[in-house]
Amino acid sequence: MGIVMGPNQYGKAEVRLVAIDRSTARHGIKDLTVSTSLRGDLDEVHLTGDNGNVLPTDTQKNTVYAFAKEAPVGEIEDFALRLGRHFTRTAEGITGARVLVEEHAWQRIPVGGGEHDHAFSRAGDEKRTTAVTIDDGRAHVVSGLKDLVVLKSTGSEFWGYPKDRYTTLAETTDRILATAVTARWRYLGEDVDWGKSFESIRATMLEAFATTHSLALQQSLYEMGKAVLAAHEEVAEVRLSLPNKHHFLVDLEFCGLTNDNEVFFAADRPYGLIEGVVTRDDVEPQPRAWYSLPEF
Numbered sequence: 685m686g687i688v689m690g691p692n693q694y695g696k697a698e699v700r701l702v703a704i705d706r707s708t709a710r711h712g713i714k715d716l717t718v719s720t721s722l723r724g725d726l727d728e729v730h731l732t733g734d735n736g737n738v739l740p741t742d743t744q745k746n747t748v749y750a751f752a753k754e755a756p757v758g759e760i761e762d763f764a765l766r767l768g769r770h771f772t773r774t775a776e777g778i779t780g781a782r783v784l785v786e787e788h789a790w791q792r793i794p795v796g797g798g799e800h801d802h803a804f805s806r807a808g809d810e811k812r813t814t815a816v817t818i819d820d821g822r823a824h825v826v827s828g829l830k831d832l833v834v835l836k837s838t839g840s841e842f843w844g845y846p847k848d849r850y851t852t853l854a855e856t857t858d859r860i861l862a863t864a865v866t867a868r869w870r871y872l873g874e875d876v877d878w879g880k881s882f883e884s885i886r887a888t889m890l891e892a893f894a895t896t897h898s899l900a901l902q903q904s905l906y907e908m909g910k911a912v913l914a915a916h917e918e919v920a921e922v923r924l925s926l927p928n929k930h931h932f933l934v935d936l937e938f939c940g941l942t943n944d945n946e947v948f949f950a951a952d953r954p955y956g957l958i959e960g961v962v963t964r965d966d967v968e969p970q971p972r973a974w975y976s977l978p979e980f
């Protein structure tokens with residue numbers, strides 16, 4: 685029996701970077717969490733502790749900050765591509781890189797009918813994301829969003845499921861449907877207006893969620909992914925992770941009140957977790973683009 689070192693990667697996780705664009709009096713802000721992972725000829729460090737090919741995670745972190753100073757951060761996809769290509773081109777023995785970026789949105793604070801130049805409020809928990817993989821010189825860009833919380837107060841049913849001796853759930857033709865969308869979509873290339881594509885895909889998913897009369901969150905998931913692929917030829921596949929944020933009708937009979945789908949208990953756990961891939965059937969799968977990605 686032999687023992688061998690399997691796949692591995694290493695890097696700095698969750699580098700918190702805030703970059704202010706001070707080129708005019710109207711400042712810009714980029715608030716990112718960046719994680720870098722390097723892959724390659726790393727057997728020796730695992731087998732013998734030889735660090736000859738180990739660009740320190742501390743250096744990776746410093747590179748993230750230095751890159752933010754040396755050129756405008758720009759779109760997160762471009763920033764991640766720059767970092768990934770830098771590591772794979774310059775670090776000895778490093779043939780692959782994964783750069784994850786989460787962008788935390790800020791809004792300008794409204795003042796006197798306009799917007800303040802350098803005062804911002806956090807836009808909420810939603811994040812724009814990208815996961816760029818460089819693999820033997822080839823780049824994969826998987827962008828997405830996280831924690832986009834949505835709810836429909838009607839237009840959702842759930843019935844027709846199998847029942848056994850453990851079933852207590854009542855069938856319903858009118859329930860609240862709520863979820864926190866985590867989505868990732870894989871781009872076919874790099875010739876993309878990343879910001880415009882993101883805004884449009886986000887709007888497309890929201891519209892599909894809103895307008896689908898849902899018989900199951902699974903059906904909503906498919907409709908959301910399908911709408912993105914129908915409207916965005918630059919996208920090969922969409923992966924969605926949708927927690928079913930259950931809202932339970934409160935029984936008010938104890939005080940003689942009929943609860944006509946108006947008063948709910950919003951449970952935070954446990955939650956159903958509905959996940960799936962919606963893909964074109966004529967594109968080549970790219971498992972390396974998804975390898976070790978959180979949620980998928």
Ligand SMILES: O=c1[nH]c(=O)c2[nH]c(=O)[nH]c2[nH]1
Pocket residue numbers: 842853899900901902928956
């Ligand atoms: O949309 C739903 N899908 C399920 O698979 C499921 N299971 C469940 O208990 N409630 C729901 N709702």
